[in-house]
Amino acid sequence: MNHAEELSQDTRAILGLQLPTDPRWVNLAEISLGEILTDHAYCEQKAAVSCISLIQLNSEKEKLVAELAPVVTEEWGHFRLVLAELKKRGLPLGRQRKDQYVNSLLQFQQKGGAADGRLLDQLLTMALIEARSCERFKRLSEGLNDDYLRQFYRRFMESEAGHYTLFIELAETYLDKEKVRRRWKEWLAFEADVMQRLELRGDRMH
Numbered sequence: 001m002n003h004a005e006e007l008s009q010d011t012r013a014i015l016g017l018q019l020p021t022d023p024r025w026v027n028l029a030e031i032s033l034g035e036i037l038t039d040h041a042y043c044e045q046k047a048a049v050s051c052i053s054l055i056q057l058n059s060e061k062e063k064l065v066a067e068l069a070p071v072v073t074e075e076w077g078h079f080r081l082v083l084a085e086l087k088k089r090g091l092p093l094g095r096q097r098k099d100q101y102v103n104s105l106l107q108f109q110q111k112g113g114a115a116d117g118r119l120l121d122q123l124l125t126m127a128l129i130e131a132r133s134c135e136r137f138k139r140l141s142e143g144l145n146d147d148y149l150r151q152f153y154r155r156f157m158e159s160e161a162g163h164y165t166l167f168i169e170l171a172e173t174y175l176d177k178e179k180v181r182r183r184w185k186e187w188l189a190f191e192a193d194v195m196q197r198l199e200l201r202g203d204r205m206h
Contacts (some may be wrong), residue, residue, distance in 0.1 A: 016184075017135055025136075026143035028202020033149075034086075035203035038094040041082040041203050043133065046102075047094035047163075048075035057140060058119065064170055071163060078156065086154065101206035102129065104194045108187070120175050124187050127167035129206070130189070134160035138206060 029036045051068045058064050086093060105128065109121040137157035141150050171180045 004013075008199055016188055017131055018188050018194045019193075021135060022200050023139070023143070025200060025202060026139050028200065029140065030144055030146075030202075032203040034089070034091045035094075037082055037086050037091065038204060039097065039203065039205045040095060041079055041086065042096045043099075044075050044082060045127075046077040047129070048072050048079065051075065052105075053057075054122060061174060063173055067166060067170060071166070074159065078159070097204075099204070099206065100198060101194065102203070104130070105191065107192050116175055120165075120171055120183055121178065121187075122166050122168045123171040124180075124184055127164050127171070127184075128191055130160050130164040130167065130206060132195075133165060176196070 050070075051072045054064050055068050083093060105125050109125060110117045122127075134157055137153045137160060141154035141157050144150050144153070168180070168184070
């Protein structure tokens, strides 16, 4: 089964997210399309940079390096696609804005202790961001009035689904699988709480 077929099923079951996006978000996003595209562009840029950072910090882990190197290329390619879409619409890239969602997740990461624990949280943070991005892209691919943009975001949705599973697989490659599963459940519960607390805004991807 490919990612597109998987995502035609219940998104929460596939991604494990405990709290779905409020359906009103798509309507707000459509009103603030320029802001959404700008925020999306920076999200893709930050995803590429985060993968580069993981490679730099874990250069001895051959599988991690080999698997994340093409993701860097893909995420940067996504940044360029969104940049081109902004240009086509006569919109500037604009300035990067504070990402309250990601900053909230970073607060939950292990800061001290063993290196393995820090790596686990870094990988699970990336997996969670990709999962939520995939869910948001699915919302846009189904709820926008613009046919072109619905297809535009469906392509992103399918790509992010693969990235989400990759980070989980990498965590299970280098750490105890049971520990990964336990920590993933904690991350899912924390992320649901973050989503509950954040203001519903149509000018942010997360």
